[in-house]
Amino acid sequence: MLHKHAFGRCETSLAGGRGGRISGLKAVKFWLAAGAGNPSMKIRIRQAVTEDIPILRGLIDASVRGLQTRDYTPSQIESALATVYGVDTQLIADGTYLVAEAEGDAEPVTVGCGGWSKRKTLYGGDQWTGREAALLDPQHDAAKIRAFFIHPSWARQGIGTMILEACENAAVAAGFIRFEMGATLTGVPLYQARGYVALENLEVPLANGESLPIVRMEKRITKPA
Secondary structure: OEEEEOOEEEEEOOOOHHHOOOOOOOOEEEEEOOEOOEOOOEEEEEEOOHHHHHHHHHHHHHHHHHHOOOOOOHHHHHHHHHHOOOOOHHHHHHOOEEEEEEEOOOOOEEEEEEEEEOEOOOOOOOOOOOOOOOEOOOOOOOEEEEEEEEOHHHOOOOHHHHHHHHHHHHHHHOOOOEEEEEEEOOOHHHHHHOOOEEEEEEEEEOOOOOEEEEEEEEEEOOOOO
């Protein structure tokens, strides 16, 4: 089934993440208007699996080093990679973390990732000490939008929006009507464009004694009838 999309066309397929299914959603393939110089490149959003972890680590490192230099100093970036940024294996285990793959003539290439969570943790990979694994109540709590990273070579081509839309749809299917995130300064423009509003500025403590400024943001949707 084809749907119109602001940056091209997308096709919903029955396949999920490497044989699995995206929680609350089907896997989605997007035809970008211009995928890294290839107008016929397909972008597939699927559920992340454990086997993706090594690739995700490399993607996160490349994304942070390549896209956040205008908003954070080199020392903040290095310490954040050691302290906060990283793979959250709980999201993968919960089936709520997604990857975006570019599909062409060669093997698929992972170009982005991001997820949502039914748990209290607002941000941080496995190494982050401030994690809270308690489950949220969809009737009262906001689903957490988590850990979005896009490869620099694929930035500003709508991939983050694709993943965000898939996450929001899955969270709604799970009963949530509010979304919350701890957005990096680099990510704030994307989330503002998608209807998120800033609630407060936060300072995440880093291992080197510095802090990482982020913005807690929220989005509310109309409850389905």
